[in-house]
Amino acid sequence: MPVRPPQREGDVLSASDAADAPAGHPHSPPPRGVGARLPRKEDDRFLAGKGRYVGDIRLAGMVELAFLRSPVAHGILRAAHKPVGAQDAVFLAEDLAGVHGIRADSGLPGFQSSVQPILASDRVRHVGELIAAAIADTRAAAEDLAEAVAIDIDPLPALHDMTRARDAGAPILHEGWTENAFLETRIETGLEAAIEGAAAVVKRTYRTARQCMAPIEGRGCVAVWDGNLEMLILYSATQMPHIVRSGLAECLGLEEGQVRVVAPDVGGGFGYKGILLAEEVCASALALKLGRPVRWLEDRREHLVAGANCREHAYEITGYAAADGELLAVDCAALVDSGAYSAYPFSACLEAAQVTSILPGPYTMRGYRCSAVSVATNKPPILPYRGVARTGVCFAMELVMDALAAELGLPPEAIRARNLVPPEAMPFTNITNKYFDSGDYPQALRRAVEALDLDSLRAAAPKEGPKRRGVGLAIFCEQGAHGTSVYHGWGIPMVPGFEQATARLTPDGGLELRVGVHSHGQGLETTLAQIAHETLGIDPARVKLVHGDTALTPYSTGTWGSRCGVMAGGAVAAACTTLAERVKRIAAHLLQADPADVEIGDGLARAGSASVRLADVAYTFYRAPQNLPADVDRRGLEASEGYRTVKDTGTFSYACHAVSVEVDIETGDIALLDYVIVEDAGTMINPMIVDGQVYGGAVQGIGTALFEEMRYDGAGQPLASTLADYHLPVAADIPPIRIIHMATPSPLSRFGQKGIGESGAIGPPAAIANAVNDALRPLGARVASLPMTPEAVRAALAAAGAEAGA
Amino acid sequence: MSTAITLDINGRTVAGEAEPRTHLADFLREELLLTGTHLGCEQGVCGACTVFVDGRPVRACLTLAHACDGQSVRTVEGFDDDALMARLRDAFKTHHGLQCGFCTPGMLATAYDIVRRLPQADTARIRRELSGNLCRCTGYHGIVAAIEAVLAEGPPPAALVPTAHRSRMPREAPADVPAPERTAAVADGPASVLKPFAAYPAADALTGEATLARSITIDAPCEAVWAMVENPKTIAAAIPGAHLDALGEDGTLRGHLEVALGPMRARFAGVGAMRLDPAGRQGELRGEGQDRLSRTGLAAALAFTLAPREDGGTQLSFTATYALNGPLAQFGRPALVAAAADRILEEAIASIARRARGEEAAPAPRRLGGFALLVGIVRDAFARALRGRRP
Amino acid sequence: MKPAPFAYRPATSLADAQRALAADADAKLSAGNQSLGPMLNLRLARPGALIDIAGLAELRAVTDSGGAVRIGAGFTHAEIEDGEAPDPTLGWLRAAAGAIAHRAVRNRGTLGGSLAHADPAADWVIVMAGLGANLVLAGTNGERVVPADAFVTGPFETVLRADEMIVAVEIAKPSPGARWGYWKYTRQVGEFAKASATVLDDPAAGRQRCALGALGGAPVVLADGAGLIEGRVDPDGAVRAALAGRVADPQLHVVALRRALAAAKQAEAAQ
Structure with missing residues (x-):
């Protein structure tokens, strides 16, 4: 229990008050629009235990589904035998004839494609892969059946380590492949010229661990065939209902009009709930086959064993710098363990392809080379986890920056300050053609250094004894809400275009917003209502967000990539603006005023001293049309608009993390003493929610840094199957995190807001590792892989001791 | 088979039916449709299912519904008129102590308990007490702030307090609840095919392996010890829980191994073969098997060498290499593995030594903690440690 | 995951529990179910029956013999933590109890259950051995007392015979100033x-x-x-x-x- 944070007063230095909404009329209620710290509309039902998650859904005649999963990582499935007397309750691949496997190809040249079977028929490629499905009235009875299935598997050697998966003689994972890689991507520009005469060259090997995203609610679904509508309805814990619909229709051979996907309340996503699952396809196929509702709820064991699917990178990276600290070039070869299949829709190569394009981070440099391989192994297919590739590249890049600083005898903050893109250069196109929209990166660094009080901490660090202290920095930028121009090049099944929203005034003057994104903790029911308030003047309490249902909402790629605040926010603003014009015209008629003189706000349409309520306008349109002007807009009080940013290259939020740690060199324990985050989300729609995203993300990043790891043995067996083995951060592990906001508007988005949802999770591994290495430097030890467990720290110290003794 | 239980749920007497294996959370959710109690792990770790039983917060996933017969249960749905819970809810909302809402009912239960039990709790204590409830969204910041705020304001007294322990004397005719019948018989697996020795993986081909090595001195001549170890029956008799079911002329064999580690049990049925080198006084036994229900696979290679000692005794060196796959391989308690593996190996060698010395064969070894050996995921440190102890 | 099927038997008395245990080699005692529960849910433990001894008054007896105190094995960790069960030491048991797992687990998990489960990493296993406490075991043939440091023989392995259970822990009162x-x-x-x-x-x-x-x-x-x-x-x-x-x-x-x-x-x- 060493990570015991000291108590602190006033640990939030939020600039939220300054960011409150523009003042309204003198006697108007407290701000409720963009910038207001509005309590969340969705909280009441959750606090009452009345949220409705997929596991809460029970339908008449419903059966529970349990799976028999592969116990081995790689093998030939010779046979599977159903339990005696359960021929109609257990299903094998042969029972799902006509159902297609999941395929998510990339259009990039050289991509090797895979097909993920719904139920394995001839070969299994990771532990936890589905082999048989069993149904019963209760989950327990379904598990009784599943465990009674007999299987005969001839094990094959497993690809358990990506660094060896392409060795000569390694078994090839998919038929027709030439090597165990989905794709290799590469960027090179000006490397040779840039490194000439470098004063410092550091070459390092870094690794990040495979993780489970571990939302507290697992995946799950209820599939039911509605004979009346001739439609399959899939209730699913998903972040991306429209994408799931397309993928599901393809697998089942249905028209999309025959598939409706409903995402009810979802208990956290983080990317895990952004893909199409074989389990969902299987449950749907069985619902079609049986004519009964079928429910599958992922349990924790299934999640850990079959869902360890993110973050595992390996880097060979070399940094080159001039004597004055100028970063000359970075040369890197990266591997990403993409697992056994290409998952729908992001594909197996998104993560690795991002590595090559975002490794340079917020820095300028003269030369750059990076290759990244999406390696295929006998592990679950990789998915983009909060921060996607950024957490890994930030770890690699920021550790190299510290290594260069040490080599040159510069403080870590000095080498960063020397190389950050300066504010006067904004907007800036970096070496990989990323378009940084706005910001003051050096200021973020300065403020973090000051807030943590780096110099005092350094001076006070004990030089002896079992408890050593260190400080560490990490600075990065995060592309979010990027669109077509970025994604179409990857040729994956999902390319975001215009984001749609529908705004509809109800006859009683309320507002329905329909959006295709989904809210599962991000607070969109509140922030989108704030945007409606900002643009339509309506009380946020009167705004109802309809989301998570393909039958009720416009198409959207869904919630991912820190995009909802920017994209859905922009779309809602556009729809509400259109609606406002129509309201004004009707109001002008009712007020006998010129439409140009009508203003709306606080639930009223005003012309001079006269006003009508929005409710009056709505009532008139729907229920007293005789009072409408002759030229009323016949499209009525419902407006759908599409939106995209001024340029679709994405908003770039950024942050500097600064941390102070104490390392117990006897136990290897790392305690976080203080943690500062200076971040810039542009204009904040709701600063409380921005803070919440940053706190939550940072703690996930701390999990990546210190705790979370799914290890595999040489046979590809995952070595954790409970939360007692796979450690998530708990409250006592976390120091009081201090957040300092900068608020540089993005020139690209509707209100200047930037995507911020993932940012918190990016910096902690790098900042903490730099701090640990700062503490260990006098002892000659350093860490280079994640997580930094006590065992890893002790091993690093032992290695340093052995080296010193040699 | 489901039988009736009667509980007080949120102030109402509720009669329902539950199988013995049904935990309280499933009973609440599936039978009573009180779905505010969430399941996040069913492993007793995440705390999402925390509810009050007799006024005390408990894990509903580790509490059998039948064990609550006659007791009083309070769930998140049962606090409508509770001033302290109302205050906590307000504070959670004000301090953004929830995002997706899934951990929230359990968090509120724990928060309620902290506030009423530890009115002086400081931030560090609050964080420690909260550590049995996982939240993946908030980073705990808003939750801690909410509890701090409620404590600082001087919270209203808790209406729900623990009731004194009641010795739960069962009603007049204690109801034994039989286990339900299985709905279907376990399918016959493919019969394991006897294979020649060379068809089994050798020790160095076992991936994910643990290697254990021992060498002991036996106070008996080499010939006597050899007579023991060349016979698969003797070896099987020496290994706790091992049973030889069939023995072929060519050294092929079929058998099973029952192992236990505390309440955990496994029965590995398998096949193997033995190869002997009488001249070199060495031999090797290889085999593979599966525990049908847990679907854990086991492959093993055991090599032994005898050497005569000057004192007339024998040096027996014994190396066992195991590889496991499936559920029993997927755990993380290496120290347990090491200890249990030591025990089973020690027992086997001691048994061989006793027999070689002509002592009365020990009673058939009970199932011993070999399970851990099998659980033996074989962490590197463990394998290294034991290899390092080879004499 | 849900447990494999088992039968459930709430014991009416210590003798009843012992008889049931002796009669069924496949039965397991359960008090708080906090250690066994996860193993049941994961189907790693598959007892044929659970004999529930949580309600037995005999396991909550306290006897002070002057130099030592016998504490019934049925007290929960939380009761020890809160001082509702006697602590013959100078508060050491209370402190140790408070550091076991989490409060919700401590509210059901029991002193005897934890010892009998014999997880080598468990708090009571080391604390009782360290204190030089004795465990009182009772079976169909009566009681015996074993030193706590000789009780655990291996991971999840103890000297308990098939029909025995821990009924109490006997702890010497420390001298003032200990x-x-x-x-x-x-x-x-x-x-x-x-x-x-x-x-x-x-x-x-x-x-x-x-x-x-x-x-x-x-x-x-x-x-x-x-x-x-x-x-x-x-x-x-x-x-x-x-x-x-x-x-x-x-x-x-x-x-x-x-x-x-x-x-x-x-x-x-x-x-």
């Missing part, structure tokens, strides 16, 4: 200890004990407790000697003993 140090290494609150150590310094009673736990099997009482406590014996050497051949890397256990010794010393300073 000191105690307990230190366990857990990285996170509530997780299994990776190393643990206790120091009991009660020279007036002639009891100076140092014990190590979380060794993967039985705890170890070090040979020269007095020498360690009085600084005449090097903890590093003592731990390494005691654990030779048992533990791959004794480093953490050395740290545990040093810190338990320091905790006991600090306890003196605080008095």
Whole structure:
């Protein structure tokens, strides 16, 4: 229990008050629009235990589904035998004839494609892969059946380590492949010229661990065939209902009009709930086959064993710098363990392809080379986890920056300050053609250094004894809400275009917003209502967000990539603006005023001293049309608009993390003493929610840094199957995190807001590792892989001791 | 088979039916449709299912519904008129102590308990007490702030307090609840095919392996010890829980191994073969098997060498290499593995030594903690440690 | 995951529980179900029947014999933590109880259940061994008393016979001024200890004990407790000697003993 944070007063230095909404009329209620710290509309039902998650859904005649999963990582499935007397309750691949496997190809040249079977028929490629499905009235009875299935598997050697998966003689994972890689991507520009005469060259090997995203609610679904509508309805814990619909229709051979996907309340996503699952396809196929509702709820064991699917990178990276600290070039070869299949829709190569394009981070440099391989192994297919590739590249890049600083005898903050893109250069196109929209990166660094009080901490660090202290920095930028121009090049099944929203005034003057994104903790029911308030003047309490249902909402790629605040926010603003014009015209008629003189706000349409309520306008349109002007807009009080940013290259939020740690060199324990985050989300729609995203993300990043790891043995067996083995951060592990906001508007988005949802999770591994290495430097030890467990720290110290003794 | 239980749920007497294996959370959710109690792990770790039983917060996933017969249960749905819970809810909302809402009912239960039990709790204590409830969204910041705020304001007294322990004397005719019948018989697996020795993986081909090595001195001549170890029956008799079911002329064999580690049990049925080198006084036994229900696979290679000692005794060196796959391989308690593996190996060698010395064969070894050996995921440190102890 | 099927039998008395246990080799006792529960849910444990002894009044008896106190095995960790069960030590049991797992687990998990489960990393296994406590075991043939440091024989293995159960723990009252140090290494609150150590310094009673736990099997009482406590014996050497051949890397256990010794010393300073 060493990570015991000291108590602190006033640990939030939020600039939220300054960011409150523009003042309204003198006697108007407290701000409720963009910038207001509005309590969340969705909280009441959750606090009452009345949220409705997929596991809460029970339908008449419903059966529970349990799976028999592969116990081995790689093998030939010779046979599977159903339990005696359960021929109609257990299903094998042969029972799902006509159902297609999941395929998510990339259009990039050289991509090797895979097909993920719904139920394995001839070969299994990771532990936890589905082999048989069993149904019963209760989950327990379904598990009784599943465990009674007999299987005969001839094990094959497993690809358990990506660094060896392409060795000569390694078994090839998919038929027709030439090597165990989905794709290799590469960027090179000006490397040779840039490194000439470098004063410092550091070459390092870094690794990040495979993780489970571990939302507290697992995946799950209820599939039911509605004979009346001739439609399959899939209730699913998903972040991306429209994408799931397309993928599901393809697998089942249905028209999309025959598939409706409903995402009810979802208990956290983080990317895990952004893909199409074989389990969902299987449950749907069985619902079609049986004519009964079928429910599958992922349990924790299934999640850990079959869902360890993110973050595992390996880097060979070399940094080159001039004597004055100028970063000359970075040369890197990266591997990403993409697992056994290409998952729908992001594909197996998104993560690795991002590595090559975002490794340079917020820095300028003269030369750059990076290759990244999406390696295929006998592990679950990789998915983009909060921060996607950024957490890994930030770890690699920021550790190299510290290594260069040490080599040159510069403080870590000095080498960063020397190389950050300066504010006067904004907007800036970096070496990989990323378009940084706005910001003051050096200021973020300065403020973090000051807030943590780096110099005092350094001076006070004990030089002896079992408890050593260190400080560490990490600075990065995060592309979010990027669109077509970025994604179409990857040729994956999902390319975001215009984001749609529908705004509809109800006859009683309320507002329905329909959006295709989904809210599962991000607070969109509140922030989108704030945007409606900002643009339509309506009380946020009167705004109802309809989301998570393909039958009720416009198409959207869904919630991912820190995009909802920017994209859905922009779309809602556009729809509400259109609606406002129509309201004004009707109001002008009712007020006998010129439409140009009508203003709306606080639930009223005003012309001079006269006003009508929005409710009056709505009532008139729907229920007293005789009072409408002759030229009323016949499209009525419902407006759908599409939106995209001024340029679709994405908003770039950024942050500097600064941390102070104490390392117990006897136990290897790392305690976080203080943690500062200076971040810039542009204009904040709701600063409380921005803070919440940053706190939550940072703690996930701390999990990546210190705790979370799914290890595999040489046979590809995952070595954790409970939360007692796979450690998530708990409250006592976390120091009081201090957040300092900068608020540089993005020139690209509707209100200047930037995507911020993932940012918190990016910096902690790098900042903490730099701090640990700062503490260990006098002892000659350093860490280079994640997580930094006590065992890893002790091993690093032992290695340093052995080296010193040699 | 489901039988009736009667509980007080949120102030109402509720009669329902539950199988013995049904935990309280499933009973609440599936039978009573009180779905505010969430399941996040069913492993007793995440705390999402925390509810009050007799006024005390408990894990509903580790509490059998039948064990609550006659007791009083309070769930998140049962606090409508509770001033302290109302205050906590307000504070959670004000301090953004929830995002997706899934951990929230359990968090509120724990928060309620902290506030009423530890009115002086400081931030560090609050964080420690909260550590049995996982939240993946908030980073705990808003939750801690909410509890701090409620404590600082001087919270209203808790209406729900623990009731004194009641010795739960069962009603007049204690109801034994039989286990339900299985709905279907376990399918016959493919019969394991006897294979020649060379068809089994050798020790160095076992991936994910643990290697254990021992060498002991036996106070008996080499010939006597050899007579023991060349016979698969003797070896099987020496290994706790091992049973030889069939023995072929060519050294092929079929058998099973029952192992236990505390309440955990496994029965590995398998096949193997033995190869002997009488001249070199060495031999090797290889085999593979599966525990049908847990679907854990086991492959093993055991090599032994005898050497005569000057004192007339024998040096027996014994190396066992195991590889496991499936559920029993997927755990993380290496120290347990090491200890249990030591025990089973020690027992086997001691048994061989006793027999070689002509002592009365020990009673058939009970199932011993070999399970851990099998659980033996074989962490590197463990394998290294034991290899390092080879004499 | 849900448990495999089992039968459930709430015991009406100690004798009833013992009879049921003796009659069914496939039955398991269950008090709080906090250690067994996860194994049931994962289907790693598949008992044919659970005999529920949580309600037995006999397991909540307390007897003070002057020099020692017998505490019924049925008290929960939380009751010990809160002082609702007697603590014959100087608050040491309460402190140890409060560090077991999490409060919701402590509210159902019991003293006897934890000991009988014999997880080598469990708090009561090392604390009772360190205190030199005795366990009272009862079977169909009556009671016997075994020292706590001889109770656990391996991981999840004890000297309990098939029909026996722990009915009480007998703890000697320390002399006034006796000191105690307990230190366990857990990285996170509530997780299994990776190393643990206790120091009991009660020279007036002639009891100076140092014990190590979380060794993967039985705890170890070090040979020269007095020498360690009085600084005449090097903890590093003592731990390494005691654990030779048992533990791959004794480093953490050395740290545990040093810190338990320091905790006991600090306890003196605080008095």
